[in-house]
Amino acid sequence: MSKIVAIDPGKNGAAAIRYRDNEIFCYPFPSNRRDLVKIFTEMYKLGADDVAYIEAVSGYIGTAHPGARMFNFGVNYGLLLGVLECCKCKVVNVFPRTWMKGLELGTRGERSKVAWKRHLKSVAAELWPDLSVTLKNADALLILAYAINEEKTKQKNSSETEAGPQVEEGA
Numbered sequence: 001m002s003k004i005v006a007i008d009p010g011k012n013g014a015a016a017i018r019y020r021d022n023e024i025f026c027y028p029f030p031s032n033r034r035d036l037v038k039i040f041t042e043m044y045k046l047g048a049d050d051v052a053y054i055e056a057v058s059g060y061i062g063t064a065h066p067g068a069r070m071f072n073f074g075v076n077y078g079l080l081l082g083v084l085e086c087c088k089c090k091v092v093n094v095f096p097r098t099w100m101k102g103l104e105l106g107t108r109g110e111r112s113k114v115a116w117k118r119h120l121k122s123v124a125a126e127l128w129p130d131l132s133v134t135l136k137n138a139d140a141l142l143i144l145a146y147a148i149n150e151e152k153t154k155q156k157n158s159s160e161t162e163a164g165p166q167v168e169e170g171a
Contacts, residue, residue, distance in 0.1 A: 002049040004151060005040075005089070006144035009055055009077040014137035016144040017044055024128065024144070026137045029076075036076075037083050046087035053147035054080060055139065056093040092147070099146040 004018045016026040027043075030036055040046060057077040084091050100107075105123060108116040121138040127145050 002051060003044065003046065004144065004147050005044060005046065005050065005052040006140050006142075006147050007052060007054040007080060008137075008139040008143065009057060009080050010073060010139075011076060012136050013076070014140040015039065015044075016137065016140040018144060018148060024131060024141075026131060026141055026144075028134075028136050033079055036079065040080075040083045040087060044087075046084065046089040048088040048090075050087075051090040051092060051147070051151065052084050053092045053094050053099075053143055053150070054084070055099070055143060056095045092150075094143065094146065099143050102146045102149065103142060105142070 003020060006016045008014055012029070014026055014028045016024065018024050027039060030039070044050075046052065054077070057074060081091065103123070105120065111119065117135055117138070120142060121133055121135055124138040124141040124145075125133040128141050131141065133141060
């Protein structure tokens with residue numbers, strides 16, 4: 001089983017990783033890009049057998065933001081994609097609504113942004129009770145839960161396809 005990495009690419013983002021032995025670690029992003037690159041190339045040691053689920057970035061995130069903020073968000077996202085490509089790691093872009101729907105988290109609705117983030121943090125803490133869940137790493141841990149489920153589904157579907165159709169005797 002390969003490593004699975006989940007990435008929240010925001011400025012205050014984080015990355016969560018499930019190693020082959022099912023150990024889970026989560027790291028907040030460092031403040032400089034060089035250290036961010038080191039996390040993926042030296043600590044994670046990603047390779048062609050590994051997969052990274054990264055939260056997809058669009059030009060609009062639901063509310064008006066200054067252009068500089070969106071630019072910085074895009075720079076982080078692009079840097080991470082470049083690092084993952086250099087590691088030869090398989091990359092899966094996943095939109096927030098997709099991973100949230102996959103985990104049946106509901107929608108923000110009338111909740112404030114802070115209330116919604118606290119909700120996500122509480123769900124992540126339930127899923128990962130042995131980890132220190134914070135507002136900074138909750139999204140990465142939830143994306144990891146989604147990624148693990150997706151990879152299990154892909155494995156199951158792959159093994160069913162390889163086995164071929166099941167025919168009952170006497171039918």
